[in-house]
Each structure stands twice: as structure tokens, then as C-alpha cells.
Amino acid sequence: MKKKINIKESFIYGLIGIATLFTIGILVFILGFIFSKGLPHVDLYFLTSQFDSTSAYVDVKLSEGSQNPLGLILEETTIKEKGSKEKKVIVIKEIEDTSLVEDAINNKGKPLALSEKDIINRVNGINVEGKSVEEVNQILNNVNKDTVTMRITKQGGGIFPMIVTTLMMIGLSLLFSVPIGVFAAIYLVEYAKPGKFVNLVRFATESLAGIPSIIYGLFGMILFVMTLNLGYSLLAGALTLSIILLPVIIRQTEESLKAVPDSYREASFGLGANKIYTITRVVLPTAVPGIVVAIILSIGRIIGESAALLLTAGTAAKIPGSLLESGSTLTVKAYTVAKEEANIELASAIGSVIIITIIVLNALSKFISKKFTKI
């Protein structure tokens, strides 16, 4: 019989095609939007600088240089201050090899290296804001001591603290949740007999997977931040995250433990090994790739998490000095920048970094599972 494609059928085929194109198109659109707005702002400076600008007085030893005795090549730029007032300032464009500004010392006697893009506010007490490069060079050339005291401003605008906080959050949450998740999976696969308890654990992990992150945030806030008095902190955030991660880790590890052939266990028992030896020396090593995939998926989840962290870890834009200090991850910062400062460019720049990381993680987990399931 000949296939007949009538008008109605081609209409439905058309709808299916449109739906699929929409799905792909929207992804391309979202990625295109975030990359086009954000990528131009992403450079080494963006990744390695502080978020907030900071000012300090520093002492710098003079040296030989082409423009001035500091060995600095300066330039004029305008910066936007908060309240959108524009200001003309002198910034460091380049640091010559002979320069000693990287050994500068602040007024507390601690080293504070100057770097490119730093603003020079004052030289030996003279305000240089609004002055031209020539005027500033002249002031520097007239210095007759061997050190200069300058007030400088590190511009900020970078995301280094958030990168560090995100890494700390990843490490800490995995530290809690990976042992718990893996041990739980070992119990479910290697010890438990099917029955009420296993069903209960399964029900619990399914429920955990279905709870939205804002509820986790509420819970974390009530228990960790308030009841246990941890405050908005790295620790409260990581504890909350580790519960969020449990379902992923338990499920993935269970899968990979189940994939270990029973003959391995039987062979081990047959050689006289006991259960714990069999698990730690035979079963777990075989299941390692699966556990690694679980960890990579968890890292993706931590990087993407925001609502739960907003309520437990807070929004401080500094590297937390201790487990009890607040710190915001990249994603939380992307939110506060978008919401409170309405700065879509900066939020997209952070978003670009997040998306690239997630693409790399996805590829990595694919690679690992492909490589090891071929055995």
C-alpha cells in the first residue's frame, strides 16, 4: 500500500518540526544572548580581580623607567562612580620590567602589589584626579626622595571572590554529601533486602528530589542559620546543599554498584574474602567511574543553585575568611547584580563563565561514562 500524506498529516509534521525548532532555537537564543552580552567583559582581569573596589596608601621605591621614575606607563580614562557620576582618572596602563611597584608596601607595612588598571588618586599628598598624564609624570619626575607615597584604588569589578567561594562551597558540600550518599547506596545495594525500609529510603530520596530549592532554603535558614546559630555562612549553605545533592549521589552510585556483575562478588567471596573486603576492594573500585559522574553532576547542581544559597549563605562579595562567614557563589552574584543593580552586562558576564563551566562538566561526565561503560 502506498503511503498517503494528506494535508492534515503534513500539518502535524509541520507542528512537530516547529516545536523541535523552537526548543533548539530557544537554547541558541538564550546562550547567544548571554554570551553576546557577557563574553566581551570576560578576560583575565575579570576572573582574577576583586569585586568591590578598595583604596589604600602605598609606599613605592623609585626605579628607572621611560615615562617616570616609577616605571609606569599611565593613561587617562573616565570611570563611572556609583550614582553614575563620571570622573576622569589616571590609571596604570602598563608596568615596565624595571618597575618596583609590585613590591609596594601599604601603610600597615604589608605588601600590596600594584597592578594594571589600578587608579592613582594621590601622589605624595597631591590630588591628581582630573590631571593629565603629562602633569602626573611631571610630579613624579620632581620627586627627590627614593620612595613615593601614593593613594591608589584597585578598581574591582572582577569575580575572583565568587570563584573562590564557589569552589569552597563545592568542596565543603561534597565533603558532607559524597560519603553519606555513597554509604547509603552501598547499604541499599549490598546489604538491604527488598522491603519496607528500602521502600522508605526510596520514597525519601524521591521526595528530596521533588522539593524546590526555595523550600530547602527555608529549611536551611530555620535549622542551620537560626536554630543552630550558624548565621548566613558558608557552612550553613554547604549543609543545605549537601541534602539537596543526596538524591543525585545516592541514585547514581546505586546504578553504578548495580552494574558491577555479581560474579565479581562471588569470586571474591570464593577466595575467602569477607563482605567488607569485597565491597571496599572489589565492588567500589569497579563502581568508581559512576561515582565520579555523580560528583560531576553534583558540582553542576551546586554551581547552578541560587535560591537555597540566598537564604543560607547570604550575598557577601568577599572570600569567606572562615566557615562561619557569608559568601556568594557565582550564580548568587549573577542574581544580585541583575536584580539590585539591574546590570545585565555584568550578570551575563558571570553567566557566561557559569555556562562554559557547565558545558565542560557535561562533556566531562559524558566522556567518563562513555569510556568506562564500554568494558
Place this chain on the structure above:
Amino acid sequence: MEKDMKLDKKNELKEKLAHYLFLFNATVAIISVAAIAFFVFYRGLQPFIPGNAEGNYNLIDFLSGLEWRPSLGKFGILYMIVGSLLATFGAIILGVPVGILTAIFIAELAPKWAKKIIKPAVEMLAGIPSVLYGLFGLGVIVPWIMQISPQAQGQSLLAVIIVLMIMILPTVITITESAINSVPDAYREGSFGLGATKLYTIFKVVLPAAKSGILAGVVLGIGRAIGETMAVMLVAGNPIAGLPKSIFSPIRPLTTNIAMEMSYAFGLHQEMLFATGVVLFVFIILINLILSRITRGSVLK
């Protein structure tokens, strides 16, 4: 001989310890669920229990109020419940057909090379953090709505619906696809054998057989939409009062009410935010109950 016995005893102890260690960790998930339910309900119900230290609030006023003015002591969330439900409903109406049709394409029609592009794309869509969906909404959808809207701002029910619709797509697509894939080929062959066309087979044989799996995907999508916070917060407008009058009206979903004010709320205000969480949690529990009803005896398993 005696030494062997000792070693055996030691090993036995080790085995037992290990057993209990693993058992304990398996209970952590159960403890967590119980703790989450307990703490959220316990703190969230305080304002409605007479003699609460931070003051009391009438439960009926809370659930039927159309104003949220913490400074005046008014905590009504009916307009938020309505906003949340309308947004979820709209997202499902738009997102489910698109999701199911895309899943049909992936599972039944796509050549291998197309699958290789579409499946990772769907995974990527699922992996984008919700903040970035919100950013996209704020940067693209809100300005676009501003051009066609009679209202002064683009942040609106419509913006929330569009963002949520995109966000539920990966959930609906992946679950529908696996439901379609689990329909045995014999069904398709039987249908072809009777002379049915490919499309007829898909819509009249395969989809009905995959019904409960698809439904599970829809319900999961509802759960994701109603619980979504950060993306929605950026595009909803979050007014302090009033039911939405049209799709261009701003809304204030339950989730954003919690996230927006929690950082500076204290006393009764904070407890009313916890109470908002209880209402949201009740919705989530209902959705999960429906879900477990559906997945019991479904083709998914």
C-alpha cells in the same frame, strides 16, 4: 588456634560496624525529609497558634488577603496563590504541547544525526541555572513585552509564563521521550501491519500507551514551575497587592515573596514568610502525591 578465634571476632566486629555505618547513612535521607517537613511546618504555623511570642495572625485573613504590607501588619497571600497558579497553568498550556511534540520527534521521527544534536541541546537546557533564565527573561522577554503591553512595565504574568514554559521544556521532553521509548515495538508493528500511517500510529497507538509516563512528565513540570523562584523573581514585577487583571499585570508568586524579603524580615514578618513557605510546601506535597499515584503501575517502570 586462639589467635584465629580472636581475629575472627575482630573481623566480625568490623563487619557489624560497617553494616551499621552504611545503615545509618541510608537513614539520613529519611531523617532529612522528616526534618524538612517538621521545621518548615513548625516554624510556619507559629503565627496561627494562640500565644505566639511574635504575635498572631488570622489564618483566614492570611489565606484570603489581597495585600502584603508588612509595615502595616497586613499579610494576605491569596493574590500570590492566584498568581502562582495562573503562571503555572499558562506555562503548562504552552510548554506541554511543545515538549510532547519535540519528544515525539526525538523518539519516533528524528534521524540519528538529528538526535545527536537535539538530545544534548535538551540536556543543556536542563543544565542552565534558573538565574540565567531570569536574566534572559529580564534582558529579552521583558523589553519585548513592554513594547506590546498597555502597562508601563514589562514585568508581568506573561513574562513569567514564557520563562516558566521554557524552563519546564527539558523536564517534559525527557520524561515523555523515555515513556515513548518504553512502548514495545510490537505495538507499532501491529499498527503498521493494519495499514496505519506513521502519524496515526504515533498519536493513536504509541501516545495512549505512554499516557501515564507523559502525565508524570506534566506533573513534574507543574512541580518545577510552581517551585521556581529565582528566574521568576526577576520578571514577575512582585506588586504588594492586587489580583492580576490581565496577562500584562505584574504578579507576585509565593516563591518570590519568600526569597525577596527574607534577608531583612524579622519577628512576625519573618514568620509570615515561613507561613508562605508552608502554603507552597502543601502544593508541592499534593503534586508529589499525584505523581506517585500516576507512576504506580506506569509504563515508566
